[in-house]
Amino acid sequence: MNEFNRTDRNKVKSAPIRADYDKQTVYDIVDSGLICHVGFTDNDQPFVIPTTHVRIDDTIYVHGSTKSRLINHISHGNKVCITVTKVEGLVLARSVFHHSMNYRSAVMFGRGQMVTRKEDKLKVFEALTEKLVSGRWADARTPNQKEIDVTAIAAVKIEDASAKMRTGPPNDDADDYDLNVWAGEIPIEEIRNNPIADPKLNSEIELPDYLK
C-alpha cells in the first residue's frame, strides 16, 4: 500500500484537487519540517502544542519531560492529530479574493503509546539529533541513564493521513487578467544562518566540518 486509505477524518474537503494521499509525499513533508503541531483533546478542551518530532517508518516520535502534559496525554492511547506545515510562498493575485499561499502540509491521525525500552529510546534520541544536524550524534555526549529516565517519548503510529499543497502562480478570474495590477509569487524560505558559538565555548574548539 503506497497510499493512505481515505476515511472521514483524513479526506480533504476544501480544494480537494490540492490533496494527496501518497505515503511518501506525506513523509517527505513530515521529514522536512523542524517542528510539528500536536492536537489532542483533554476534558473536552482542544490543545495544539508545537514540538520537535522525528519519523521512523510509519511512526512519529515526540518527546519531553516525564511531567509533560502533552507527552503523558499522547502516550496514554488518546487520539491525536499531528500536522506539519511548510510555508513556501505568498501568492499575489490581481484580485484580493484569489490571494493565496504556496505551502505543503501533512495532517496525520493516530494514537500514541509510551516508548519504554532503553534501546528504543536511544534510537529515537539518535534520530531526533541527526534530524537537526547530520553528524551531531557521533560528536555530542550521548544520553546517560538518568537522562534517559527523565525523558518521556511518545510514539504515534500513523493510521491515516493526507497531504495538501499549492504551488505556482496565482489563478485569477478571466476578466481580471486585463487589470493593471502586478501579480506573481513571493517565495518564502526557511534558512539556517551561520552558527554562533556559545560564549562559554573553549576558544580552541573549532567549528566541526558537519556544521560548515
Added chain:
Amino acid sequence: MNEFNRTDRNKVKSAPIRADYDKQTVYDIVDSGLICHVGFTDNDQPFVIPTTHVRIDDTIYVHGSTKSRLINHISHGNKVCITVTKVEGLVLARSVFHHSMNYRSAVMFGRGQMVTRKEDKLKVFEALTEKLVSGRWADARTPNQKEIDVTAIAAVKIEDASAKMRTGPPNDDADDYDLNVWAGEIPIEEIRNNPIADPKLNSEIELPDYLK
C-alpha cells in the same frame, strides 16, 4: 489588564520559566506568524489545520470557503485552540540531552462565531491582505459581492492565552563544559526571496514600490 488570567488550560506546566502571559507578547508572536494552526474536536476526534490568520485587537480571524469544515466548526461556537509558532534557531549543546530549539510560540483559547456583516468582512479582508504585503489592498481588485458571499470568516475572541519562548546559547551540565564538543546556536530565519512575476503578467506592468 495587560496579562491573561492563568487558568488550568493556559498555565504552562513544562519549563514554566519560559512562559509569559503578557498580552502584547502574545500578540507580537501572533502578528509575526504568516500562519496559525487551529485545533478543534469533532465527534471526539482532534483536528489540527494550518491556515492564514489576522489579529484585530483581542480577536483572531480565519477564513475559507463557506463549505470549509474548519470554518463551519469554529463559527458554531465550539471550543478551539489556535497556536502560532516561530522557530528561531537550533541549540546545539555539548550533551545530546540539552539540545533544544530557540522559538517563540503563542497558544490561545476561545470560541468562534461567524462574521456576517459586509462591512466587518471587508475590514477582515483588508487586514488579511495588508498583513501579507503592506500596500496591497489599495492596489489589487477588492472583493465583489459574490466573493464576499462565498467566503466564510470566523472570529475567535481570545479568552486566555500564553506565550512560551527560548532564546540564547545552550545550557549544559557543569561537568560537560570541559568536553571537546562545539556548542552554540544555528539561527533560523524565514526570508522572502525576490518576487517572481506571473508568466501571464502583462510585461508593461512593473513591480510596485511596496514589493521592492
